[in-house]
Amino acid sequence: MKLFDVIVVGAGTSGMMAAIAAAKSGSNTLLIEKNKRVGKKLLLTGGGRCNVTNNRPADEIIAHIPGNGKFLYSAFSQFNNYDIMEFFESNGTHLKEEDHGRMFPVTDRSKTIVETLFNQLEKLDVTIYTEAKVEKILRKDDQVIGVALEHKKIYAPCVVLTTGGRTYPSTGSTGDGYKLAKRLGHTISPLYATESPILSDDGFIKDKTLQGLSLQDVSLSVLNSKGKVVVEHQMDLLFTHFGISGPAALRCSSFVNQELTKNNQKSVTLQLDIFPQKTSAELKNEIKQKISDQPDKSLKNALKNLVPERLLDFVLNNAALSDHQAKQVSEQQLDELVDSLKSFKIHAEKTLPIEKSFVTGGGISLKEIQPKTMESKLVNGLFFAGELLDVNGYTGGYNVTAAFVTGHVAGTHASNIAEYTYLPPLDEE
Template sequence: MNYDLIVIGGGAAGMTAACMAAGRYGKSVLLLERNPRLGKKLLITGKGRCNITNNCDVNGLIANIPRNPRFLYSAFNNFSPQDTISFFESLGVPVKTERGNRVFPQSDRAYDVAAALEQELRRLKVEVRTERALRLLLEDGRVTGVRCESGVEYLAPSVLIATGGKSYPLTGSTGDGYELAKQAGHSVVPPVPSLIPILTEEKDVKDMQGLSLKNVTLTVSERGKPIYSELGEMLFTHFGVSGPLILSASAHMREPDKGRYLMEIDLKPGLTEEQLDKRLLRDFSQNLNRDIINSLGALLPRKMIPVVLKRSGIPFETKIHEVTKEQRQTLLRAVKAFSLHPTGFRPIEEAIITSGGVDVKEVNPKTMESKLLEGLFFAGEVLDVDGYTGGFNLQIAFATAHLAALYA
């Protein structure tokens, strides 16, 4: 069975590449997906809403790619967020831009994005088979096709690996693409979780479980050197912390162990320490005879008050007029630099994406073709690139898929 292109993986990158190769370039395309249905991981992105891209320029994209950003310059220049928006609107998926330039389908349904791609595959007569690709067929330094677990062989002069990473294995991201790449002689940077909740040494996070903080600044330091600082939202959990700020911070961290990283939360980033001290004195003056545990409601979320007071060493029953200057300064520091010590990540299966994958030094950034084997291409998360939350990872998938389809 002969084709112009075989695409391995029916996720965001694979479906997009198949649509483009068949529709824009008139190629006969076979799409192999081990799951009975396509786009399983796409359906759960953006909490089921599918944040398809980020409506910014190329420099904005690059600034949000912590891993090998320069490798993506050609891909982004050839297929920008505006191209992604136009592509999906041409498929009948109108979009909207929300806070932080995040782009979603107007329907707020990831299903509509996956369904539009599937419908386009059918319209273009892309052949889709539920098969697991087991081996690449190689001959004279080039790829010639794929052998599947069923024993069937499919032939093509170009093969695109778009199998994703190792996160969310129930969606089919089981690392198959890494093994196929190794067959062609490629190096694979060991995958580690990225965009993942973080475990903390502090046990008082349990007392704040479910508390969401907005408009706080998180700063992460590695052995005393700041490596990440951003304003946004986060969430306390029974094991540590999660939420957009934490997920993005995790992309800068490798194997957190005790003492390596420090996270500090500025609960009042809009106030300097001097301004916050004046605010505290003003609040205190209105509650002079009340217990301090009942006097901080205007300053802190209810669940945080006992935790902050314990960290400040101030007994709950202390009257406001009894609070010393030293205690007030300790309280101020706890509000401006609420500290947490990471001890690890949640399991890789819970990561939104994985960091690591096919070494990009062995892939041509202008074509997504292997430098080691003619006719072999890569797209999406299988590559050693990853971005923050906000639509950047799907933009990587669509842009690399476009380049691969163009040159395959």
């Protein structure tokens, strides 16, 4: 019977970092992965280039983690995004900055990041079992004593669960960790898709009128049932055959799902402002100027280049202004036109499911986890990290950062506790 100090379940972003941290702290560490190789999902991040972290200050990172980011303040005080960058740089993997502080390996290959982590695991003599699925966490009374695989039991006083959420199930993220945690008495906050394209049944979406149209630097808001803005994001947007995608839509998606669950709403109204840098009055004056420059032209020709042609056609059709001459347009029609460009309404019925989204919202209730150590408040020696936690951020390196940070903190504290935890006689439940 082999006895370890720390067992880490799941060799993704947080799992590999947890195993490295535990081993660095002197623990005899085992990393268990059900896939053939480690870091399968990490290979897909950042479009296969691996957006490994973000170089903005910690407060800004946490502000970009709308799903319970404040829970991470204590973890960030121990290990943060700058420590992540230092970890890779000191191991010979150089990073470069792109827009909005996103950090990528200079090689532009996520494989570089996975290899760096794997090399560290090997250097630190971490034992790695692949193609091994944990069926159960073993405990005696309120103390973890190990894990059960299909055909054997492995003992350790500390277990770190880092099995991921339910996005990209082909990578092994099939929600196993939630089941394991639930069996130990943990509460799972309802799971929902975040960072997900948004689906709409609006006529213009179904007719594919604007499909493939991309808009730069527009503002998208989610409205609640009373018409008040819940969240607003100014970024790029893409109309698709099923609804909307692109950064602005992805960032609004978790709020769409949260609003849909409130009062069992059938749909949520989104408001698109195509000219967020201009007031309605400024936009109206700009349109008036274009009309006065070419009063005898059709309104469509007078307003050429104001917005992409397909969008202009759509807006003018909706306002029954397609056949108007520029000089025929009334003040009221002008106001309606400005309104359709400044508060273009889209009705969202849902987002893509979790399995097709970038990030899982919801997860293991944070009320049951110590923020300083990531240890369970219910079972001694049980730790959590990564996407299993009820923590979710926007795309841009924020979720990977949270995974590395919580992994490091969980691994370090698991190692410290394993040092002085005595395992009871192993006639476990």
